[in-house]
Amino acid sequence: MKRYLLSILFMLMSVSSMSWGADEKVLEDYAYYGFEPEIVTNYISNRKKLGFVRISVELMVKDPNDLVAIEHHDPLLRSAIVEILGNQPEEKIKSLTGREEIRRECYDTVNRLIEQETGRALVVNLLFTRYLYD
Template identity: 75%
Template structure:
């Protein structure tokens, strides 16, 4: 009888914790720019350099994806402008790439705040990053 009571208490505890975890879990959504973003950057060589990236925007509320899709051209243009103004050393280094990612993230949120009244993006991810 004692083992049965212990098993019931353990089952109750596990069930309660699973429900609490589900209630506390946040639902995120992702918006990917299609097609990939391809643009030129300032190269140290005489040849023009280019960068090709895939960008995913992470939002806390999946309902915000509609607003982000509506402003896709504005956000894409801002990212292209940021990438196009970077030096070759920054594009090709890991620390420089992180700086560019943060700059894009901040710009996207500033634009969304201006257009919608609030910043929606929780994170901006480069899922592909190729350069020449």
């Protein structure tokens, strides 16, 4: 009985180890570019006082060598993000769904601009690592 259980256990271990090797994925060598200093700008407010938003933005790229091109075009990309934020209504700035829509719009715009400049869409993802508003 022990021998039977041991042989079943051994077969299960060998089958599971074979599937582990098949499921292994090649890890990508992602890199991140953070805009410094943080982006601070005004937005369209419903109140009498001016609203502002302060965000930290990180661009995720697949190849660390692409960071040179991203850094070179930093002013263009920063300007586009500031313009997008400045044209948002208060309700969109302050809602979670609005925040995601803004992030997506920034991502699409940044990728479009960087593709116009370099010939390739370099940005894999755009992350808001800090998002404060008033």
